[in-house]
Amino acid sequence: MTDVVVLGGGIIGLTAAMRLRRRGAGVTLWSPAGPLDTVSAVAAAVWYPTRTDFDPRVLRWAGATYEHFRREARDGVPGVLMRQTRNLERDDSTGEPWWAAAAGKVAYRAATAPWTREVRFEAPLVEMDVYLPWLRDRFERTGGRVVERGAQRLEEALAEAPVVVNATGLAAGALCGDPAVHPVRGQIVLVANPGITVSVRDQGEPGTYVHPRTRDVVLGGTYDADEWSTTPDPATREAIIARCVALVPELAGAPVLGEKAGLRPARHGGPRVEAERRPEGTVVHAYGHGGAGMTLSWGCADEVAGLAGA
Ligand SMILES: Cc1cc2nc3c(=O)[nH]c(=O)nc-3n(C[C@H](O)[C@H](O)[C@H](O)COP(=O)(O)OP(=O)(O)OC[C@H]3O[C@@H](n4cnc5c(N)ncnc54)[C@H](O)[C@@H]3O)c2cc1C
Numbered sequence: 001m002t003d004v005v006v007l008g009g010g011i012i013g014l015t016a017a018m019r020l021r022r023r024g025a026g027v028t029l030w031s032p033a034g035p036l037d038t039v040s041a042v043a044a045a046v047w048y049p050t051r052t053d054f055d056p057r058v059l060r061w062a063g064a065t066y067e068h069f070r071r072e073a074r075d076g077v078p079g080v081l082m083r084q085t086r087n088l089e090r091d092d093s094t095g096e097p098w099w100a101a102a103a104g105k106v107a108y109r110a111a112t113a114p115w116t117r118e119v120r121f122e123a124p125l126v127e128m129d130v131y132l133p134w135l136r137d138r139f140e141r142t143g144g145r146v147v148e149r150g151a152q153r154l155e156e157a158l159a160e161a162p163v164v165v166n167a168t169g170l171a172a173g174a175l176c177g178d179p180a181v182h183p184v185r186g187q188i189v190l191v192a193n194p195g196i197t198v199s200v201r202d203q204g205e206p207g208t209y210v211h212p213r214t215r216d217v218v219l220g221g222t223y224d225a226d227e228w229s230t231t232p233d234p235a236t237r238e239a240i241i242a243r244c245v246a247l248v249p250e251l252a253g254a255p256v257l258g259e260k261a262g263l264r265p266a267r268h269g270g271p272r273v274e275a276e277r278r279p280e281g282t283v284v285h286a287y288g289h290g291g292a293g294m295t296l297s298w299g300c301a302d303e304v305a306g307l308a309g310a
Pocket of ligand 1 (some may be wrong): 012044047057167170171262265
C-alpha cells in the first residue's frame with residue numbers, strides 16, 4: 001500500500017523516502033531519471049552551507065545532517081568520508097560563522113594576505129556516484145518502491161496517495177508554479193588525486209575549492225545565477241584548474257579525469273519545506289536547497305517525515 005508518493009530521486013527525495021520508511025509508511029518514489037542523472041550526482045558534495053543564509057531551521061537541518069554523515073562515515077557506509085577542511089576567509093569577520101554550532105570542533109587562526117583568517121573543521125564529504133545508488137538500493141531493500149516516471153502535475157501523484165512529497169529540485173518551479181525557483185549553474189573539474197587529503201576553500205569571488213576524494217579531487221567552482229547550460233565550458237575549466245593549483249600547488253600537472261556542470265536548485269527566500277493542504281490530499285514541499293542540498297539533506301528529511309504525518 002502506498003501512503004506517500006515521493007517525487008524526486010535526488011538526495012532530498014531519497015533521504016525523505018528513507019525517513020518515511022523508517023516511520024513505517026508505505027512509500028513509492030517516482031523519478032524520471034536514475035540517481036546518477038540528478039543534480040545531486042554532480043555535487044562536490046561536501047558538508048558546508050554554501051551561500052545559505054542563517055535561519056534556525058537551516059541550522060537545525062545542517063547539524064542533524066552533519067551528525068548523520070559522521071555516524072555513516074564511522075560505520076563505513078560506502079562513499080561517506082570525513083575530511084579536515086581549511087576555509088580561507090577574505091573579509092574582516094572575527095566572530096563564529098553562524099554554521100559553526102553545527103560543525104563539531106571549529107578552530108580559528110590568523111592567515112596571511114590576501115586571506116584574513118583560516119577556519120578549520122572536519123566535514124563530511126560524500127562520493128555521490130557511490131552513495132546515491134547505495135541509498136536507493138537500501139530504500140528498496142526496506143520495502144520502498146521505485147517507479148521510473150515523472151509527474152506532469154501534482155494531482156497525478158495525489159491520485160495515487162493521500163500524501164505527496166515534492167522533492168523535484170529545480171523542476172519544482174514549474175510543477176507548483178513557484179517563481180522564486182531558479183538555477184545557479186556550477187562547473188567542476190575532476191583530477192587524479194596526487195595524494196592530498198585536506199579540503200581547502202577560498203572564499204574569494206568566485207569561490208575556489210579543492211575537495212580530495214578517494215580516487216580523485218573535485219576542483220571548483222563557479223556560481224552563475226540564471227544560467228541554464230549544463231555543458232561544461234573549456235575556458236572555465238582552465239580557469240578553475242589555474243585557481244586551484246594556485247591554492248594547492250601539489251595539484252600542478254594532475255591529469256584531468258572529467259568535468260561536469262549542473263544547475264543548483266536555488267530559491268529566493270531559501271528552501272521551501274512546508275505542508276500544503278489541498279482538497280485531494282497533502283503536498284509536503286521539499287525543494288530549493290541551492291548549493292547546500294547534501295548539507296541539509298538528512299535533517300530536512302526528518303522534518304519532511306514529520307510534516308507528512310508519518
Ligand atoms: C557543481 C555543484 C556543486 C555542488 N556542491 C555541493 C556541495 O558541496 N554540498 C552541498 O550540500 N550541495 C552541493 N551542491 C548542491 C546540491 O547538488 C543540490 O542542492 C542538491 O543536489 C539538490 O538535491 P535535490 O534532490 O533537491 O535535486 P536533484 O538532485 O535535482 O533531484 C531532483 C529529482 O527530481 C526528479 N524530478 C524532476 N522532475 C520531476 C517530476 N516532474 N516528477 C518526479 N520527479 C521529478 C529528478 O529526476 C531528480 O530525481 C552542488 C551543486 C552543483 C551543481
